[in-house]
Amino acid sequence: MEVTETNSAEETYELGRQIGIRAKAGDVYTLTGDLGAGKTVFTQGVAAGLGIDEAISSPTFTVLQIYDEGRLPLYHFDVYRIGDAAEMDEIGYEEYFYGGGVCMIEWADLIEEILPPSYYRITIEKDMQKGFDYRRITVTVCGKM
Numbered sequence: 001m002e003v004t005e006t007n008s009a010e011e012t013y014e015l016g017r018q019i020g021i022r023a024k025a026g027d028v029y030t031l032t033g034d035l036g037a038g039k040t041v042f043t044q045g046v047a048a049g050l051g052i053d054e055a056i057s058s059p060t061f062t063v064l065q066i067y068d069e070g071r072l073p074l075y076h077f078d079v080y081r082i083g084d085a086a087e088m089d090e091i092g093y094e095e096y097f098y099g100g101g102v103c104m105i106e107w108a109d110l111i112e113e114i115l116p117p118s119y120y121r122i123t124i125e126k127d128m129q130k131g132f133d134y135r136r137i138t139v140t141v142c143g144k145m
C-alpha cells in the first residue's frame with residue numbers, strides 16, 4: 001500500500017502521469033472516490049504518461065472511451081451509471097479487462113464481482129480539515145501481480 005498526499009489537481013495529474021509512464025499491457029486500475037475526488041484528473045495524468053495527447057473527458061454517458069494513440073491503448077471506463085454487471089457484458093468488457101491495453105475504471109466498486117483477479121486499487125479521499133484541494137491517494141495491489 002502506497003499513500004500520496006496531493007494539494008492540487010496538478011499534483012494528482014502528475015502522480016497519474018508517473019503511473020502511465022510505468023504501466024504495462026494488461027494493467028487494470030480501479031478508481032474509488034466521491035464525485036469530484038479527482039478520478040478523471042488522475043486518469044488524464046495516466047493518459048499523458050502513455051503519450052496520449054487527445055483530451056480525456058469524463059466518459060460518464062458512454063461508459064467506455066478508447067484512446068489508441070499512446071504507447072499502449074487506454075480503456076477509460078466510468079461505470080457510475082451502469083445498472084448491473086450484465087450491462088458490462090453487452091460492452092464486451094472482458095476484451096478490455098484482459099486485453100493488451102491499460103484499463104482505468106472509475107466507480108469500480110459498482111462492478112466489484114467482475115473485476116479481474118489482479119488489479120491496482122486507487123482510492124482518492126478528501127479531508128476538508130486539510131483544505132479544499134487536499135487529496136489522500138492510496139494505491140493498493142489486489143491479488144497477485
Ligand code: ADP
Nearest residue numbers: 007008009012035036037038039040041133135
Ligand atoms: P471525479 O472524476 O472523481 O468525479 P474530477 O477528476 O472530474 O473528479 O474532478 C476533480 C476536481 O477537483 C477538479 O475540478 C479538480 O480541479 C479539483 N481538485 C482540487 N484539488 C485536487 C487534487 N488535489 N487532486 C485532484 N483534483 C483536485
Ligand code: MG
Nearest residue numbers: 039040058106
Ligand atoms: Mg470522473
